[in-house]
Amino acid sequence: MARMSWFAIWLACSSAASAAAPSSASDRAACEVWQRELSFAQSVQRHDAAAFADHLRADAIFDANTAAPVRGRDAIRQHWAAIVAGKTVRLSWYPQHVAVADDGRVANSSGAYLFEDPSPNAKPRYTIGRFSTVWRRDEDRVWRVAFDGGDDGRPANDNEVAAFHAGLQARCPAGAGTG
Secondary structure (H helix, E strand, O other), X not given: OHHHHHHHHHHHHHHHHHHHOOOOXXXXXXXXXXXXXXXXXXXXXXXXXXXXXXXXXXEEEEOOOOOOOEEOHHHHHHHHHHHHHOOOOEXXXXXXXXXXXXXXXXXXXXXXXXXXXXOOOOOOOEEXXXXXXXXXXXXXXXXXXXXXXXXXXXXXOHHHHHHHHHOOOOOOOOOHHHO
16 A cells, blocks of 8 residues: 555656656747747846847847838847837736747747836726747757737726736746647
8 A cells, every 4th residue: 555655646746747847849949938938028027128139139020010120139129228118118928829840940939918008197008919929049049039020909907907917927838839
């Protein structure tokens, strides 16, 4: 009986450990991108322009899904300077899905974003929407943004704002590289 109990405990522990660690190369890469996306968002929340720029490829394209994309790291830095500084809006986002190409060099992350207009009479105060980012693994093995875009968003109510904040997963979910 004691032997059976120890076996059950060992099995439960090994199952929990394998669920916590990505099991395939695709899952590991997806988790790297997941963490990189979170780090990218944190660079804006911390108002760290240098860290923000470090997430961008030199030839990155932002607003890639619009008629007026912003091309190149320097142009993107300039275009986003007020956002990164937190002067015009507060921006938060996080990944909800990550898919990695079979070659392990290109990935797409997508998820939710929230703009908050901090001005006293802002209408709307909150705008919620969806983003999509294409990441490339550079020669130094670091994932950097190649393309970024999103929808125009829509006004959000207090319940949607609360749901957005509750939806953040700071750790990569198991099986992230399968979607």
